[in-house]
Amino acid sequence: MFDAIMDSHYIRSFQAIFPEGLILTIGITLAGLFFGFIIGAIVGLGRLSKKKIINLPSLWFVEIVRGTPMLAQILFIYSGLTEDIIGFNIGALPTAIIAIAINAGAYIAEIVRGTVHSIDKGQREAGRALGLSERETMRLIVWPQAFKRMIPPLGNQFVISLKDTSLFSVIAIGELLYLGKQYYNITYSPFQTLIVVCFLYLCITIPASFFLRRLERKLDV
């Protein structure tokens, strides 16, 4: 019985994709989110600006990124932006990181904007009524409260970006799904292999959601 399991496609596909696939999946997610945070903060601040020349481009960025399929974006960056157009080719791994970064960036920008707007108008008025400047009111009163509310949706974005990395199997990046597909194309065991692949995603996403829910309760947001 034990031998049968050890010998099964479950174990062997696991061995084929672990740990390399998981490391790449997490690595791309974290690198992409790192840049996504930076983009999201800048674009989010742009969306909060009252100046049209800052606000409008930020809005366009968000609309274009969110309004097009990520798979199309990936192929566009990887295959569409060829050497004769931009002077060089973007490799698979940079493509992956850029794709995660701009998508997470667009959603994070909306998280930033939404949470800042969600802070009761009375908070700002109370700050201004005490004689604090607009800047001080934002920095001391609005932002600290908004940051707290950003944590749960940002955690959610981590889970979304992590799952998005599976799309990179189309440009032959050896993340979880790609390695799984390679394995079952040879062994004809898609059932067992895809269960293992999904199991590995769940190994990260379930603890992440669990941790998030606890954090949400603790932060009381």
Next chain:
Amino acid sequence: MITVKDLHKSFGKTEVLKGIDAKVEESEVVCVIGPSGSGKSTFLRCLNLLEEVTSGEIEIDGDVLTDPKVDINAVRSQVGMVFQHFNLFPHKTVLENISLAPIKVKGLSKSEADKEGQALLDKVGLGDKANVYPESLSGGQKQRVAIARSLAMNPKVMLFDEPTSALDPELVGDVLQVMKDLAVEGMTMVVVTHEMGFAREVGDRVLFMDEGIIMEEGSPSQIFDDPQNPRTQSFLSKIL
């Protein structure tokens, strides 16, 4: 102390204040009453420029607020405002709520500001709540903290916008008592209120507002016992 001349305020095309003239003397307590939607809050918010004035003039203790060159932040720090929904800062302790503006705006050291803040908390009867967060307070306690927070800036004038309207009836008394004490100490106050008992007892003068103008004004006994304007009469008959 406060002089308002022909104050107009529009939101887009709707004119909410249609020419308000009013005067508040030093140490006077003026109560503003009137039906909801009549522009009482808008009037009060114009007095510390939380609303941009459309036209007219407001002068507080010699500063012309409606002059474009005026330092808005400096003016606001001298005009305290207490809101219906308290607007305490939930991420700061009670004492931090009070000491924040004195530190940031007046440049007090933290220890000075904390000392003054503690004294103000004692004054509003909440000396033991310095280090708790606002969420653990009752509505009445929150409003008393909000009053202390405004007082910490040593304002020349205090504005109150229905300070007890969001409170359970049994908590109204403590807040009104704090306001009464302030009035006795000689604070200049403009109070929008539905507490007719308070207006009668503490108010020096009552303004009745309706449809964006001051329809009638007078001493509390004139307004409550012998109102002249039919609008005042009908308003009072509905609420008394």
